Amino acid sequence: MNLKLNAGYAAAELVKDGQVLGLGTGSTTHYFIEKVGQRVKEEELELFGIPTSYQSFLLAKKWNIPCTTLNEYSIDLAVDGADEVDPQKNLVKGGGAAHTLEKIVDYSAKELVIIADESKEVEKLGAFPVPVEVIKEATQPVISALTDMGAEPVIRMGVQKDGPVITDNGNFIIDAKFPTIDSPVDMEIELNTIPGVVENGIFTEMVDKVIFGTKNGLKEL
């Protein structure tokens, strides 16, 4: 059973003709974009997508979903993935290094739906290290600041590339493992006060609905 596909396809059924969609990034939103693309073809829907990465832009292109930007249109519905989701619908995102544009797109959407398989549901955020996008020149100062905050920070390395991962914005990612995240809201704000931090992967107070694919069917938060 493909739990990511089930969540992604369910979210695609929420899409209405004429909407502007925020297109999240990752292996779960892959299925959302795929199903939206199929609906565009079969039902002749007129939609616009606002992608959150080159990955989602290329997928949208493959499925003939016309793309635009936030400078042209505002978003009716954004659908995005997550690395962790807590009971208050706070998230950790950025496992795919796309969280900066995702946060801009998700925050500005009238409605934000998160899709994930059941493994992403947690009681408390923090087992997944918090991705922090940094200006390259600020890497060491940001690592020091994160260490002072109690984290174990590491520069994310490429899998099919030697050296650090470079984001779509030309920056590095530092993955910061904290012993505990007691207040996601405070942590999200504090991380962004470190000079050189572009954006961090904690998302608070913006999610309308979560759709989990589970072995027993769909579950909504």
Ligand SMILES: O=C[C@H](O)[C@H](O)[C@H](O)COP(=O)(O)O
């Ligand atoms: O940077 C990537 C994004 O935040 C993804 O939405 C997140 O990592 C979840 O990805 P996936 O659906 O592949 O688990």
